Amino acid sequence: MDLQPRDTAPGWKRTGYRIIFESDTRAGMAFDVLLLAIIVLSVGTVMLDSVRSISSQYGALLRGLEWAFTIAFLLEYLARLLVVRRPVAYALSWLGIIDFLATIPALAALVLTGSQYLLAIRTLRLLRMFRIFKLGQFVGEGEFITNALKASRYKIMVFLTSVLTMTIVVGTLMYVVEGGQNGFTSIPKSVYWAVVTVTTVGYGDISPVTILGQTLASLLMILGYAIIAVPTGIVSAQMVAPRGPAQPEPAFKLAVCHVCQAAGHRPDAEFCWRCGERL
Amino acid sequence: MDLQPRDTAPGWKRTGYRIIFESDTRAGMAFDVLLLAIIVLSVGTVMLDSVRSISSQYGALLRGLEWAFTIAFLLEYLARLLVVRRPVAYALSWLGIIDFLATIPALAALVLTGSQYLLAIRTLRLLRMFRIFKLGQFVGEGEFITNALKASRYKIMVFLTSVLTMTIVVGTLMYVVEGGQNGFTSIPKSVYWAVVTVTTVGYGDISPVTILGQTLASLLMILGYAIIAVPTGIVSAQMVAPRGPAQPEPAFKLAVCHVCQAAGHRPDAEFCWRCGERL
Amino acid sequence: MDLQPRDTAPGWKRTGYRIIFESDTRAGMAFDVLLLAIIVLSVGTVMLDSVRSISSQYGALLRGLEWAFTIAFLLEYLARLLVVRRPVAYALSWLGIIDFLATIPALAALVLTGSQYLLAIRTLRLLRMFRIFKLGQFVGEGEFITNALKASRYKIMVFLTSVLTMTIVVGTLMYVVEGGQNGFTSIPKSVYWAVVTVTTVGYGDISPVTILGQTLASLLMILGYAIIAVPTGIVSAQMVAPRGPAQPEPAFKLAVCHVCQAAGHRPDAEFCWRCGERL
């Protein structure tokens, strides 16, 4: 996504872009650090406003600050739209959408009470932080993690689907075993309990009471304890050899010999290993 | 297990097989996607039916849907039996048993109240999903995970047996230490507590109260925290070097063809894969 | 430890040894399987006896069974002593001690009520199981795990000491922060809470209530969540390369050049890399 203004763009546009989007100049760095500070303060304000004892005392002040931050974000958003080469491309990019969402909730709160808490979505803007330290180690490290996760995504999806299937089956079993008692009042609740258990979170808001239920739960726990090794192994393997065992090219040809039906030929084999016939 | 009808089978059988069992044709893909949707809806219906507030309002509708799904699964099961080459082999295969079990509970519920919840076993049919995406990455990734687990199975069994022995010993000790009080009312209950603790689930429905009990529990927790490294290490090691330290048998024959000097033959190859000469 | 009787020992001794200690003959295998079954039954009996509702009904039967098992173990222990070459060496070995302890609690219970529960120590005898399957994969796998743990023992001790120090410091801090309230009634209790938290067990029998306490607890949790990577990494690294990075021979010579004081020479260097002087 190339947002940088053309060299033929007016000077204020190019200067603005450098300050707002880049951080390799003094002014750009200052802008980014200031922006980060405002984001942190803004999220802090929303959090404090939700604490009843603080809100009742300093409510007016906090609400005033929230409006000030909202206006600042709005202005910043408009400025970003102004200086980029293709405003629509920016507005539809991930960062653009987050920047936009950071301004909406306060406006929406004029109409709908409660939506101001969604201001906390501004926290996502903290991810900009990594951009600021772009010149440092962070981008590379972030990419290393992201790439390892991306390369493992099919494995992780297979794993999560299996775990999910397991929680549904075990959750239903527990609903039947505990007889709809002891918190296992419906299958969805029992599935929720199974997720709480298999992930080893274990709130204890729902826990089995019957002998059979506790035995089943023990099995689920030990399973959850053992299979946490799977995602860990996947990501570890990926990080140890980022390009190694992830996409193993097929070790054998998929074709079958038309004479002796033998399978398992080398990918580049031209003759059957069993009967010597041309494949 | 070769279920595919012979080439001499009637046309409708071969076409039916392609549609129901394969997903490489348009109709086959459509069938599988439709089946998946019905499975998801069916499981959702059972779950909703177990929620009292929903069941009391829409009970009749939900029960009607369940019957519709059951009939659909029954017809599908019969169709599968019809088109495969060896119906008995299919009926006794894992997938065949799951397909059969998906139809039973609703019928059993006519006789035995409560058994309709076992319909949730239909969730297992979701595993078919991986078959549908067979052409994609999923089968390979699933096999990668399964193989790593399979290769580690002896190590994991040794590990789990050790953990289980430990929980029995510590559970009994806690029963003696806490004097049958504070939830540790019997050895099986104490062993259940030990499992909850060593797997770091920690419900808190039973927790030690005496100083000695808490000290012993702390030791168990730290042990559980440290030894989770063992299954993780096992699976990681397996995934890093899938064929490495576990089964060190050579993947290929070490011999070289005396005619074309090609290497990399299968261990049991009798003919060269490149020139077809007898090795 | 060579327990096998000499070739000059009487025939019954050698035959007895083969049956009792080995499992490569038919009789030896039968003996071991029978022993395993008795151990499992014996542990099960003790567990059932601790459940009040069962004990009040079948108490006499269970106690009778326990005595039968105890006598069986006693006879077995004496038989083992009889057939080995050096009875003292066997009696002082790990397995010998466990075999002995399996008989003691029932006898002690004649004098001291409650000690019969220590019969559960018999569970440790289950570890014999691995001996029975000696011919299979298990011994090798067990050794693989044990060796990896043994090679990592210093690292794991350093890690556990660090974690323990951390829990004591954080536990004390929490005692001060929560003001001896909300379950944090003494420093040992607070340390117990810190262990429960850092290991991610999280019973919830004690949990922070003040804002400062919850903040501190959050930090401890995130720390515990992140550092679980350490033992896992240690064991994984050990298992991936069982002999690799564990005992890294010093990469550099420890000596210092007597002329220019330069350090970091190769282990086999004879001349200083900086000034060229003979070391």
Next chain:
Amino acid sequence: MDLQPRDTAPGWKRTGYRIIFESDTRAGMAFDVLLLAIIVLSVGTVMLDSVRSISSQYGALLRGLEWAFTIAFLLEYLARLLVVRRPVAYALSWLGIIDFLATIPALAALVLTGSQYLLAIRTLRLLRMFRIFKLGQFVGEGEFITNALKASRYKIMVFLTSVLTMTIVVGTLMYVVEGGQNGFTSIPKSVYWAVVTVTTVGYGDISPVTILGQTLASLLMILGYAIIAVPTGIVSAQMVAPRGPAQPEPAFKLAVCHVCQAAGHRPDAEFCWRCGERL
């Protein structure tokens, strides 16, 4: 930091340094072991003093012991200052600060009640233990762990920042979803809950009650369960190949000596380690 007194320093200073700071002489070893014992006893005393039932009975004795230990630590601290070459450098080093802090709380308690519990900071002195076993394996192992963590620090920071951002966003969502009820009384409390959940600690002091809340919580748990793989993978990868993918600078100079053809020189070597020739 070179604390060792010059060779020209008076004899008592050099002897004192050897005893207090080193542990390679008999007296030095004895001093260190004695110090360790006092540290352990001192921490134990503070812990016992915080238990009400013990404090009310043995309070005077415990307080007396605390003073004795404090005086011992004070004398030790002064002795350390006396024998080192540069007292200020020592006083400002990590170990110097910890040594100093070990004496302060008892003195502060004369003025401020409650501060005596901070004596537990003495626990940090236990880390000296590793110095005592310096000649053994421990320093190397500790360094191995520390280096692996140090090399992973950017990755771990990126990971923790992402997790933190996630907990703030999810915490706020839960505050809105649960409507400020069921323990989710403010955003900071909800964020605390999110941390408790994502780290799989799961106290259960706050847990979702609404269907939507439980669904959201389930997602967070599964996420937390899956992403624990990330720090584990990072540290594992680091430990498997301590110098591998992170800092790929060559450990040795690639050049070869033109006289003796020896390879494996330090990157900054100017002379051959085998023949002493200028490279």
